[in-house]
Amino acid sequence: MDIILKLEDICKSFPGVKALDHMQIELARGEMHAVCGENGAGKSTLMKVITGVYKADSGNMYLNGEKVTIREPNDAYAKGIAIIFQETSLFKDLTVLENIFMGHEPVKKVFGVIPNIDYRAMKEKAQQIFEFLGIDKEISFDAKVDDLGVAAKQMVEIAKALTYDANILIFDEPTAALTSKDVRALFQTIARLKESGISMMYISHRMEEIFEIADRVTVIRDGSFVRTAAIGEVTEKELIAWMVGREMNEMYPKAEVEIGKPILEVKNLCKDGLLRNISFEVRQGEIFGVAGLAGAGRTEMAECLSGLMQRDSGDVEFYGSPLNVKAYREAVDAGFVYISEDRKKYGLSVPMTIKENLTMSILYKISKNGFIDFKEEENIVDDYMQKLRVKAPNREFVVENLSGGNQQKVLVAKALCAKPRLLILDEPTRGVDVGAKSEIHRIISNLAKEGLSIIMISSDMPELLGMSDRLMVIKAGTKVGELTREEFSQEKVLEMAL
Amino acid sequence: MKGKVKISYELIMFLILAALVVLFGILTGGIFFNPSVILGTTSDIAYLGIMAMPMTFVILTSGIDLSVGFMMVSSAMVFSVVYQATGYNLLIAAAACLLSGFVFGSVNGVIAARTKINPWLITMSTMYIFQSITWFFGTSYAFSTGYAITDFGYGTIGIVPTQLIVLLLVFAVFYILDKKTTFGRYVHAIGYNEHAVNYSGVNANKMKYFVYMIMGVVCALSAMMYLGKSWQVNQTTAVNMNIEVIALVVLGGTSTAGGVGGVTGTLFAALIVGVLKRGLALMGLGGDIYNFVLGGVLIASLIMFAYLEKKKKIVSREMAIKNMDE
Incomplete structure (x- = not known):
């Protein structure tokens, strides 16, 4: 096999998190290579390392067999590597033509001295690329990018990548915002690119897409390489098993709680474009998990x-009254009481003190x-700081300077001092180190023991399965199903969520 | 930390004020130390200082109010018209004046709370509306001594000018609001992170409305003092007044980014500017020199404030690291 790009032993850490841990991947010439993994497995970090947005802490990268280092995104472009981001990086007030040549416009000299943008050369090259992509009839060079649809914007992005003579293209969940008709058009374009010998990487959650267009697939889990396989030699079930992989080795302090009567009943909850007919109930002392992909x-x-x-629309009944x-x-x-997933926003x-926040x-x-x-304020603050063991010199300490775990504890304390009867925790342990994580789990478990009902939304699968009594899976705004603790398995949840 | 005097911005402001008084005292050969002179320095700035108190709150929420000058003059004109029409009835005129300030401030407040438009643009637009109101009322309103209103603005209680007393009273009210009440806490919190305020079940928009509404009412109070002090207002009175008020707040160490600051700094800033103005005048130096000096003082204070904030950050970060190790 003719390997065009190869990465070995790539490591990348952020404060408190190991995003990539001895990751490896190789891309063959003219290949469509899918990359899959759970939320937060490190797929996007890997792509950002390849395109020079992040610099790897260690590891090697080979392009056409030669060792290369990519210091910044422009380096990647110069070497023929381009990425099509989830959110487009186009300038919406400029025209299509101006966008695709942004930063590397062909220049001609007026009177041999004054540099000037060569619009004719731009148009000629753009025409070639647009004809090749088969979009020359559909998208006008002079259209403002803001006036284009999502799919057309994506095509402009691809055209932009091709103006750099890119021979490696990376797609980061390109179909996330597309209609099924646009997806077909995109796949045709991808097939055309492949025919002309361009190598591609494709990040996606959607199994059916991976099986349709990819040649090989690499699975990444917790920042580490799991396996690369040819698409014909692997089943969807196997792929999911590799993605989930890890054993339930972490112990969850799940307390035995007597579960009481239903206290919250939700019927046919609807919100235009976001939620469709979601119904469920939560009982006294229960931890009710909510699973689903980001954006579901x-x-x-x-x-x-x-x-x-x-x-x-929809009816919500809480303790017998609407x-x-x-x-x-x-x-x-x-x-x-609801605890937001975005702690800092x-x-x-965060610039205020623990007391003021709590x-x-x-x-x-x-x-x-x-x-x-x-x-009274000071008494309450001291009381909850002690109860949740918030580690800080005093209550006047600025929250910004606390560790992620302690910030999360302040957030939980803030919710608890409102004396909730039902608590919604949204990603309660995001960006929290392992030690603090289990401490927060212990707190949650104790709260349930005291009779508090909890709805726990989480992308951390072991946490969700370890802590919940029951869980429901949401996909694209609809409820896919509900599982009881006996039926829990990571494979099942992931299968429902994808 | 313990035992050492913490160098705060307010302390530095106080030292600068003391140094300026001593400096002008020496330069004017002692005239400046005369109690009536030194207390009189406040008469030039009290009406600005009063408006700077609610302006501090506005800026703490990371907002701004550019319309203050014309709100003040419009309500001064409302006062004058009612005062004359009622045969110089101070109570009715004052009530009408405060009511107009309330209405003007509420216009700003409602728009600031209900829309996401930048307060710079809102209050710049309403500024033109309030300006046109002053044209509607006409050219000039004047009162000479003998009217109750001039006693309010020009009089003294003992040797203390009424204006200084009003300034200190307004300061006290805002100081208590800032330090002791839920409203003060919310004002700072909105400036730091408005989302977090809303996600705490607090109606941040309502608080923003109050802040701008109070700004309007205090402008009306300032209007009566200004009338009493200057004996007259006309359409050009308010030109640049918004910048003068904002300058006091900024000089007082309140950050336009929101959250950081307080009214104590604003009070000191007002006193410093008063001393500068009167001191330079006593030395026979004109308005051009005063502007030059004021600009210099503003820049110097901004640089110093940025330096102190940075130092504060470094200290607290070090504490955070120490906290991690334990």
């Missing part, structure tokens, strides 16, 4: 229930005529 609508569901977003909140405050007052105000949602309860009762 899990967070939106939580926000629609808690009044942070208004639902279009819960129709217009604002999040009403939900908090009813004992329905929505959850906490009491933000109950400040009105501990004040009289608008004047804060500082004594």
Whole structure:
């Protein structure tokens, strides 16, 4: 096999996380190579290392058998490697032609001295590329990119890559936002590219696509290489098993809890374009897991229930009475508390102190005529800091300077001091190190033991299976199914979610 | 940390104020140390200082209000018209004036709370509306001594000018709002991270409305003082006044990025500017020199503030690292 690109022993760490751990991959000339793995397995990091967005901590990269280092994205372009990102990187107020030559416009000299953009040369080259892609009839050079549809924008991106004479193209979930008709058109283009000898890498969650267009597939898990296989020699089931891989070796402190009556009943929850007819119930003392891919609508569901977003239709009953909140405050007052997945953006105000953050949602309860009762505030803060073992010198410590795990504990404490009857945890251990993670799991487990009902949204499969009593799987805004603890298996959940 | 005096921005401001007083005292051969002179320095800036207090709150929420000058003059004109029409009834005129300030501020507040338009653009637009109101009322309104309003703006209680007392009272109210109430906490929190405020079940938009509304009411209060001090207003009175008010807030160490700062710094800034203005005038130096010096002081204070903030960050980061190791 003629190997055009080869990566060996690639390692890349971010503070607290090992994103890539001795990863390897090789790409043959003219090949369509799929890369798959779970959310957060390291696929995007790998692509960013290849295209010079990130610099690997260690490891080697060979292009046509020669060792190369790619310092920045322009280096990658110069070497013929281009990436088509999930979100397009086009300038929406410029024309198609200006976009595809952005940063490397052909130049001619006026009077032999003044450099000027050579529009004629640009048009000629663009014409060739557009004809090759078969889009010369559909997309006008002078159209503003903002006026194009998603699919057309993607084609412009591909054309842009080809202006660099790229011979390696990387697609990062290109079909995520496309309709099935556009997907067909994209696949035709891909076939054309392949015929002309361009090598491609293709990141995707969608199994059926991988089996349709890929020649080989590489599976990545927790930043490590699992296996590369020819597509004809592997089944979908095997692929999922490789992606999930790890054994349930982490111990989850799941306490035996007497599960009571249903306290929350959701019927036909709908939100235009995001959620369709989601129904479920949660019982007293239960940890109810919600699984699904990123963008499946899990967070939106939580926000629609808690009044942070208004639902279009659907009935919600909480402790026997309907819960129709217009604002999040009403939900908090009813004992329905949501903890955001994005700790730094929505959850906490990180430049403020632990004290100020912790009491933000109950400040009105501990004040009289608008004047804060500082004594009571301090008591509450000290109490919860101790209960959740927040490691900080004092309550006036700025949250920004706490570790991720301790920030998360402050966030949980902030929710708990509102005295919830139901807690929605959205990605409770994202960006938290292993030690703090198990501590947070212990906290969650204890809360359930005390009779608190919990909805836990998580992309961390072992966590979800280890902690939940029951779980439901959401895919593209609809409920795919529900599993009881006895039926739990990572393969089953992933199969439903994909 | 313990035992050592913490070098805060406010402390530096106080030292600068003291140094300026001493400096001008020496340069003017002692005239400046005369209590009536030194207390009188506030009469040039009290009306600006009063407006700078709510402006501090506006800027703490990472907003801005460019319309303050014309809000002030429009409500001053409302006062004048009602004052004359009611046969110089101070109470009714004052109520009408405050009400107009409330309405003007509410216009800004409602737009700032209900839309996502940048406050720079909102208040720049409403500024033109308030300006046109001053043209609608007409050219000039003047009062000479003998009216109650001039006593309010020009009088003294003992040797202390009424204006200084009003400034300190307004400062005290805003200081308490800032430090003791939920409103003050929310104002800072909105400036730091508005999302987190909304995700805590607090209606950040309502708070923003209050901030701009209060700004309008205090502009009206300032209007009455200004009338009493200057005895007259006309359409050009408010030109550049918004910049003068904002300059006091910025000089006082409140960050336009939101969150950081407070009214104590603003008070010191107002006092410093008052001393500078009067001191330079007593030395026979004109407005051009004053502007030059004020610009220099502003730049110097901004550089110093940035330096102190950076140092504060380094110290707290070091504490964070120490905290990790334990």
